[in-house]
Amino acid sequence: MVVVAIAGAIGWYLYSKPVADISNLKPEYSLEAAELFAEFSGDESGANTKYLGKIIEVTGTIQVLNSDKGGLSVILFTNDEIFGINCGLSAGQDKAYKKYKSGDKIILRGECAGYDMDVVLTRCVIIE
Amino acid sequence: MESLKRFITISAVIVFVINSGVNAQTKYFTREGKVEFISKAPLENISGLNKKATSVIDVQNGQIEFSILMKAFEFEKALMMEHFNENYVESSKYPKAVFKGVIENNSTVDWKKDGTYPVKVTGKMTLHGETKDHTAEGKIIIKGGVISAQSEFGIKLTDYKIVIPSLVKDKIAQVVKVTVDLNYEVLKSN
DSSP: HHHHHHHHHHHHHHHHHOOGGGSSSSSSEEEHHHHHHHHHHHHHHHHHHHHHHHEEEEEEEEEEEETTTTEEEEEOOOOOSSSSSEEETTOOHHHHTOOOOOTOOOEEEEEEEEESSSOOOEEHHEEE | OOHHHHHHHHHHEEEEEEEEHHTTEEEEEEEEEEEEEEEEOOOOOOEEEEEEEEEETTTTTEEEEEEEEGGGESBBBBHHIIIIIIIOOOOOOOEEEEEEETTGGGOOOOTTSSSEEEEEEEEEETTTTTEEEEEEEEEEEETEEEEEEEEEEEEGGGTTTOOOOOOOOOOSSSEEEEEEEEOOOEOOOO
């Protein structure tokens, strides 16, 4: 009876567990924005195998900060004229986000979603 | 010598003007497009939101494309995110969903005039490695010169060989409702 209740509780916990906060996860890779972009634009398939779904910490210079009803994001310069590293921020990053402006250096950690005009990182947290 | 110089200058100006006309802005894009899907089933409703859809529209011929990184879908629950990526859409194998099509009634849209224009879009949707003909109704909204596109359509999971295990069959709808909301900006030609 008690075992069933505990199993039920564990099951319910696992089922309703929210998505993990990336500030608690260690990055598998740390690199410069330009480097990351170059890998994807040079060999998308190879870069996907390496980075897709992985937690990446990226350092770069802010091209633009976006905020709209969709949320906050930071786009980092790369060697491409238009496209860069597009970092969608997690909820709760607004305080940290406000400290930055275009041209600032920044370090972000997020999950790599792939390459589609920009290299996209989601659920990002600002490290520094 | 003077007249030769003048001729070259005038030619250069003419070429420049013609070139500018030819390269007049007809392409618009977005990289922060919103795509949401909702599955309504007896046991629960599940939704995923993607805020990084990209799209390009060519207003001259009505060609429209959009591309969605599957791993950019956000969920409330970790388990749902895991099932979606690992079991249903297999996002490591098929990282992108792509739609390539055309606005059938492009000639009825006055791209230079504010307004709401109903449109019908047809083309090919590639999802989970499967490509199928796809048609959807939507709206082009032009306000203050800014172009937006909105559409709502259904995706039948079996069309794209997305398999829901029988254990959770009552949790996931067979036809998922997708809502698209894109705000475009001018695509500067390089």
